[in-house]
Amino acid sequence: MEKFHSWNRRDFIARVMGSLAASPLLGRSDFLFGQSAKSAPAAPKADASAKPIYRTLGRTSISLPIVSMGVMNADVPGLIPRSYQLGIRHFDTAAVYQQGRNEEMVGRMIKEMGVRDKVIISTKVARPGRSRDRNQTSSLTYSPAEVKANLLDIFQGSLKRLQMDHVDILYNHAADSVAEVNSEGTLEAMAALKKEGKARFLGVSSHRPEMVLKEAMKLGVYDVVLITINFTMASDEELLRTIDEAAKKGIGIVAMKTQAGGALRPDPKLGKPLTPASQTALLKWVLHHESITTAIPGYTTYEQLEQNFSVASNLAYTTEEKEFLSDKNAVANAQFCAQCGQCRPDCPQGVDIPQLMRSHMYAVQYSNHSLAAETMAPIASGKGLATCESCESCRATCRHSVNIARKIEHLKKLASSGVLQA
Amino acid sequence: MFRSLTLLSILLAASVGAMCAQRTAEQDSNHQEMVKLVPEPLPADTAVKYKAFYGPDNLYEYMDGAADIFVLYGVRTLLHLELRAKAADITADVFDMGSPDTAFGVYAAERSPDFHFIAMGAEGYQYEGMLNFLQDRYYVKLLGFGDGVDAELESLARELSARIGANPTLPKLLGRLPAENRKPHSEQYMPTNPLGHAFLGPAYVAAYGAGDQESKLFVTVAREASDAQERLKQLEAHFAKTGLLKPAPELGEGAIRASNSFEGSVLAQTKGRYLILLVNPVKGSEQLLKNAAASLE
Numbered sequence A: 001m002e003k004f005h006s007w008n009r010r011d012f013i014a015r016v017m018g019s020l021a022a023s024p025l026l027g028r029s030d031f032l033f034g035q036s037a038k039s040a041p042a043a044p045k046a047d048a049s050a051k052p053i054y055r056t057l058g059r060t061s062i063s064l065p066i067v068s069m070g071v072m073n074a075d076v077p078g079l080i081p082r083s084y085q086l087g088i089r090h091f092d093t094a095a096v097y098q099q100g101r102n103e104e105m106v107g108r109m110i111k112e113m114g115v116r117d118k119v120i121i122s123t124k125v126a127r128p129g130r131s132r133d134r135n136q137t138s139s140l141t142y143s144p145a146e147v148k149a150n151l152l153d154i155f156q157g158s159l160k161r162l163q164m165d166h167v168d169i170l171y172n173h174a175a176d177s178v179a180e181v182n183s184e185g186t187l188e189a190m191a192a193l194k195k196e197g198k199a200r201f202l203g204v205s206s207h208r209p210e211m212v213l214k215e216a217m218k219l220g221v222y223d224v225v226l227i228t229i230n231f232t233m234a235s236d237e238e239l240l241r242t243i244d245e246a247a248k249k250g251i252g253i254v255a256m257k258t259q260a261g262g263a264l265r266p267d268p269k270l271g272k273p274l275t276p277a278s279q280t281a282l283l284k285w286v287l288h289h290e291s292i293t294t295a296i297p298g299y300t301t302y303e304q305l306e307q308n309f310s311v312a313s314n315l316a317y318t319t320e321e322k323e324f325l326s327d328k329n330a331v332a333n334a335q336f337c338a339q340c341g342q343c344r345p346d347c348p349q350g351v352d353i354p355q356l357m358r359s360h361m362y363a364v365q366y367s368n369h370s371l372a373a374e375t376m377a378p379i380a381s382g383k384g385l386a387t388c389e390s391c392e393s394c395r396a397t398c399r400h401s402v403n404i405a406r407k408i409e410h411l412k413k414l415a416s417s418g419v420l421q422a
Numbered sequence B: 001m002f003r004s005l006t007l008l009s010i011l012l013a014a015s016v017g018a019m020c021a022q023r024t025a026e027q028d029s030n031h032q033e034m035v036k037l038v039p040e041p042l043p044a045d046t047a048v049k050y051k052a053f054y055g056p057d058n059l060y061e062y063m064d065g066a067a068d069i070f071v072l073y074g075v076r077t078l079l080h081l082e083l084r085a086k087a088a089d090i091t092a093d094v095f096d097m098g099s100p101d102t103a104f105g106v107y108a109a110e111r112s113p114d115f116h117f118i119a120m121g122a123e124g125y126q127y128e129g130m131l132n133f134l135q136d137r138y139y140v141k142l143l144g145f146g147d148g149v150d151a152e153l154e155s156l157a158r159e160l161s162a163r164i165g166a167n168p169t170l171p172k173l174l175g176r177l178p179a180e181n182r183k184p185h186s187e188q189y190m191p192t193n194p195l196g197h198a199f200l201g202p203a204y205v206a207a208y209g210a211g212d213q214e215s216k217l218f219v220t221v222a223r224e225a226s227d228a229q230e231r232l233k234q235l236e237a238h239f240a241k242t243g244l245l246k247p248a249p250e251l252g253e254g255a256i257r258a259s260n261s262f263e264g265s266v267l268a269q270t271k272g273r274y275l276i277l278l279v280n281p282v283k284g285s286e287q288l289l290k291n292a293a294a295s296l297e
Helices: A009-021 A079-086 A097-113 A144-162 A184-195 A209-219 A237-248 A276-287 A302-309 A319-326 A328-333 A353-365 A369-376 A404-416 B002-019 B025-035 B067-072 B100-109 B149-164 B225-242 B286-295
Strands: A054-056 A063-065 A090-092 A120-125 A167-172 A199-206 A224-228 A252-256 B046-054 B077-085 B088-096 B123-127 B130-135 B138-145 B188-190 B203-210 B213-221 B243-247 B256-260 B264-271 B274-279
Touching: A079 A097, A079 A302, A097 A120, A097 A144, A120 A144, A144 A167, A144 A184, A167 A184, A167 A224, A184 A199, A199 A209, A199 A252, A209 A224, A209 A237, A237 A252, A276 A302, A276 A319, A353 A369, A353 A404, A369 A404, B025 B077, B025 B088, B067 B100, B088 B149, B100 B130, B100 B138, B100 B188, B123 B149, B130 B149, B138 B149, B213 B286, B225 B243, B225 B256, B225 B264, B225 B274, B264 B286, B274 B286
Parallel strands: A090 A120, A120 A167, A167 A199, A199 A224, A224 A252
Antiparallel strands: A054 A063, B046 B077, B077 B088, B088 B138, B123 B130, B130 B138, B188 B203, B203 B213, B213 B274, B243 B256, B256 B264, B264 B274
């Protein structure tokens, strides 16, 4: 493995910009939903006259409607003014989205609309060395000074693309490890940008919500934390407690991946596409947690926009949404493991199936393999995934129709490819 | 040449190694096809730093959210390699997108007209330490650093292009669109949600200049003429609800003019199984819509 490269600055920036082009972004969005307007059930419509619910973003004192726009995959400029017309006031982008063109679109539209002082703009910059599988150890390492210089360069590009002299929230992008949350070079750069007024508030985004919230509370530097949170985590009591604890300490919490990957499941073989009601139900489920200020669902059509923003003024579940959340079949289609443990006796080897299902959730729905590996690590010897290798297929049956065998096979495949390493 | 052979040989070894980790016959078949893109034998003084195949259900493991667009465009397989050859570090990502249209679509989605374009495959561009190109159903992205890496990338790209061999052209429908005032390298292919409307996909797009202004021509492809008419009706309903809608018989039978406060102005008409839209029409650009309709007859 290589250590510090003695690159000249040109090489360094070229590499970093190259990384941007193939860079990992934050998780999947919900933008695959709604591709067949004719066949899909009608989505709820936003009522422009209805007053959206506002919440305060922790110690920033920023007040926001509970539904915001994750611009990530949107490439239709008109979605931004339409979102503003309906009442959305927070637009979230990142330097890497669409190789910077996402920021350009946000900047151009906000300028044309003349509403910069009425909206909250967030962007994200990632540390270098994340151009490969995040579960692999990069062969490139960077000094704090290199990281700082890199971030300052990239953020300068962000401001230029956004046509702004500052952003409201600057996130440390996709910090999925303790080291990344606490990255010395990153923190130095962000602190400098805040001091210069180029970033009003500092934030960190992560697929590992519990970890990042705990680290943010310890560190005391981040004003805002952008976390993955959705219904698949409903049984994660420690996470939900941590969210409340962080909010009480003044950390503003923004939710992403609220619809757990949208109407298409991360693994298409796991379940049928979900309905529009499922999407609003899932968004409402997240926003029923009052410690979460706002969510940034991604959308790429006007229909999806209206569907998402319909939630902003009314969190009460509709009959159809209640049916989705309580219907065993619907939830089973979504393949959410309820961690009930009723499958345990089915396994002749006594494998800890619920824990494996939880690991699968982390691996697939969170796309966080290290967390999946960490979740499997404490499983008692003889009760883990290795024991499953002796069976051709799993005989356990889920009382709620989760496809346990398929998920076990998926975990085996991930394990054999070597990505499940803590 | 030796350098390129070195790199290409590494590709082969890495491909074979990565294949061992794959299980299904379908995947193996596809991976075999990709292996054929690179020559052998392997030189001794090379090293593979990292190698993997990814498919639509695990591309997220490599690219995280950036995988969305590749999945949307129908990616079948990514052959991902990180190579070390002498002083050069190179990452080679070869995406099998399943069809020339979808390969073009994802390539164009990541392309900017401002890039430095080179003659490579159907189209390619290069800048410091990076070379991307499109050919047939493959989108190839090469990234590297080190002295002389740009020449290495170009040499590697030419070898890969030769191995792909087939179809070094852009989608045929683009060639039927009016050429006058078309902005170079502005064409796109959107399988879903063009203009933010699910019912308009798929669509080919090209930008046209008129002074300092720009109009965009969208050609949405329906299964048959009645489907194209249905799309037009849905578009009419959308603008009737959100803005203004007027018939424009001077543009052609069934043509419309529409506008609202967030999408601007649109001219639209059908021609056979195509629904043609001109977004942000400027003075004189009505003729562009007519010309496009005529060329698609």
